[in-house]
Amino acid sequence: MAGIYDLYGITDTDIDTAARLLPDALGLPFEPHESSFWGDYYSVRTENYDEHFSLKENYNVMEEDWNWSQFKHYPLMLEVSIDGKTMKRARELEARLLQTMGKKIILLKRVEFAS
Template sequence: MELVSKDLQNLLNICFEEHESSYWGEYNVAHLSETESIRLVYNYIDDDWQEEEFKEFPLLLELNRILEPEKMMYFLCKNLSYISLLYMDEIDAKVSSRRYVIENGQFKLVYEHLRKKNND
């Protein structure tokens, strides 16, 4: 975690802070703005997988509310060869959620859930 955090700090000119929680365990987070953050977490915490279908990845990098997330992911993958894009979730609270994967260098929609509107 320390080495990946240092690589990201140097590449993006950001600063990570160490945190610990009962749910996420030890993790590092960098706040880019009031709403944007990057979080680096362990995939295996307290005998449980965060992303069980990706057990080969010991660390997970989460980009939260990043402006132009596709651009950021391509930049990270290009400059840090050990980073792989697993998926991208797009969540619009109370409206919809979508999941994308990379296929042939493009984002492909693999899941979409639209919430029903209440006509009260």
Template sequence: MNVYDHYGVEKQDVGDVVRLLGEMLKVCFLPHESGFLGEYYLAMGEGGASYRLIRNFSDNEWQEEDFKECVWLLEANEVVEPDVLMVLLSGLEEIKFLYRSEVEEGSWMRRYVFVDGKLEMIREVVV
């Protein structure tokens, strides 16, 4: 099963965001370019974890329209201890946990939000 956590970052300046997240996650974000995502930042972490930082609004399109207050989106993939990361990042005023996706390839995908101190499943899709 693969776990993907999504966070919103309300800070505007990408330099500040990259520095803050790099220090907290103990990783180095490097700039990348994509025809689909535009400019984004990627970092590799412990145990095969990866972190991708993308603009929420790019090329006149929202990545996460329900979270327009978030300038940047952080995708944390395959983190060794995702719940520990969620507590760490959610402790910051400018970062908020958006949702978690769990994927069992060829079987199902589940989406969770954090409600009343626990993860609550809001959707399950069988594939």
């Protein structure tokens, strides 16, 4: 089965506000986490662990560097990992994110891989 990795850039909002908006699009509650590497971030997995969403600051204060330096103009990044699903599911999630977040979110990268 295939897997899909999407990377979205988010502008015009802070991480806490984005974490409150994203559940409207995805129907999943984002949980706050702390990491000595990533800093504060939010994530959620579906009940059967086939989809994982992670919302992080692009600038890593702990490392004093960008996590995704090629996307410096996006202060927030949303990583979406979908295992064992089709491209149709990735497009569905993209449409829901765009509907909820509007121009604040953009798909920057999509990779399909064998899982």
